[in-house]
Amino acid sequence: MEGDAYYTIGELARRTGLTVKAIRFYADRGIVPPTDRSPAGHRRYDIDAVARLDLVRTLRDLGLDLPTIRRIADREIPLAEVAAAHAEALAVQIRTLRLRRAVLTAVARRGSTPEETDLMHKLAKLSEDERRRLVDEFLDTAFGGLDADPAFAGARRSMTPEVPDDPAAEQVQAWMELAQLSQDPDFRLSMRRMVEDLAAERAQGDTTELRRDTVAAVRDQVAPALAAGVDPASRQADPVVAAVTARYAHLFGLPDDADLRRRLLTRLETANDPRRELYLRLLAVVNGWPAPDDLTPVFDWVLPALRARIPA
Numbered sequence: 001m002e003g004d005a006y007y008t009i010g011e012l013a014r015r016t017g018l019t020v021k022a023i024r025f026y027a028d029r030g031i032v033p034p035t036d037r038s039p040a041g042h043r044r045y046d047i048d049a050v051a052r053l054d055l056v057r058t059l060r061d062l063g064l065d066l067p068t069i070r071r072i073a074d075r076e077i078p079l080a081e082v083a084a085a086h087a088e089a090l091a092v093q094i095r096t097l098r099l100r101r102a103v104l105t106a107v108a109r110r111g112s113t114p115e116e117t118d119l120m121h122k123l124a125k126l127s128e129d130e131r132r133r134l135v136d137e138f139l140d141t142a143f144g145g146l147d148a149d150p151a152f153a154g155a156r157r158s159m160t161p162e163v164p165d166d167p168a169a170e171q172v173q174a175w176m177e178l179a180q181l182s183q184d185p186d187f188r189l190s191m192r193r194m195v196e197d198l199a200a201e202r203a204q205g206d207t208t209e210l211r212r213d214t215v216a217a218v219r220d221q222v223a224p225a226l227a228a229g230v231d232p233a234s235r236q237a238d239p240v241v242a243a244v245t246a247r248y249a250h251l252f253g254l255p256d257d258a259d260l261r262r263r264l265l266t267r268l269e270t271a272n273d274p275r276r277e278l279y280l281r282l283l284a285v286v287n288g289w290p291a292p293d294d295l296t297p298v299f300d301w302v303l304p305a306l307r308a309r310i311p312a
């Protein structure tokens with residue numbers, strides 16, 4: 001049959017893998033019309049019909065409608081133009097499906113209430129501008145009035161989530177949890193207190209030397225004791241605590257006494273908000289950053305260590 005000029009509809013079906021009924025369907029709609037008819041009136045097709053049917057099957061598998069397929073097959077519209085339009089439409093559908101999957105995954109994992117589920121669904125559907133306004137509102141609460149300080153402007157930028165154009169499911173889920181967390185009034189107040197504490201430290205201390213916040217400085221002092229398994233209430237912890245408080249006293253030009261230790265304890269208790277740690281972890285997922293260090297062990301060590309060394 002390879003050398004013959006025409007194929008019967010049955011031969012064409014065997015060659016293309018389509019059913020006779022399907023080929024008739026496409027022929028009746030002018031997508032793959034017969035090339036000729038036999039003396040008995042039976043449809044016959046040439047080799048171009050094989051290529052045309054292969055194209056039809058491919059485009060149908062890709063989700064194109066029959067009128068569009070006919071226009072492409074007849075070269076009335078460029079295939080590349082149609083492909084680009086359908087690729088964009090599919091991208092929108094994929095993003096929608098990812099959002100739905102992220103919401104359902106979060107609901108299943110967290111055991112969310114119907115109200116929480118409704119909120120997460122709404123947060124997931126926000127536009128880019130709406131997401132930006134929501135985040136700016138939260139960061140304004142935390143940093144408002146302090147943005148003129150380059151250090152705080154930089155800190156604000158470092159806490160800004162940037163959802164990519166084509167986020168992975170885990171990034172969408174992290175964004176929803178982060179956005180929900182940012183709406184918590186108590187967390188907003190907690191963040192504001194932390195920022196104000198840091199601002200007070202910068203106003204009173206040597207800002208040239210004080211390049212990082214107190215929590216980061218304490219972490220560096222405490223890390224070796226944590227690694228060595230030193231009990232915070234033991235005598236072995238004394239030099240560690242002394243180094244922490246001496247450093248803090250030096251930065252602010254204050255005596256290393258009980259008042260300073262109380263002040264440092266208050267500062268660290270304010271910073272010891274698990275929601276802050278959660279925000280930073282979610283932020284890292286959204287922005288595609290490495291996971292931040294977990295400061296929980298630092299707080300668990302230094303807070304009781306300080307309390308044990310402050311007179312009642």
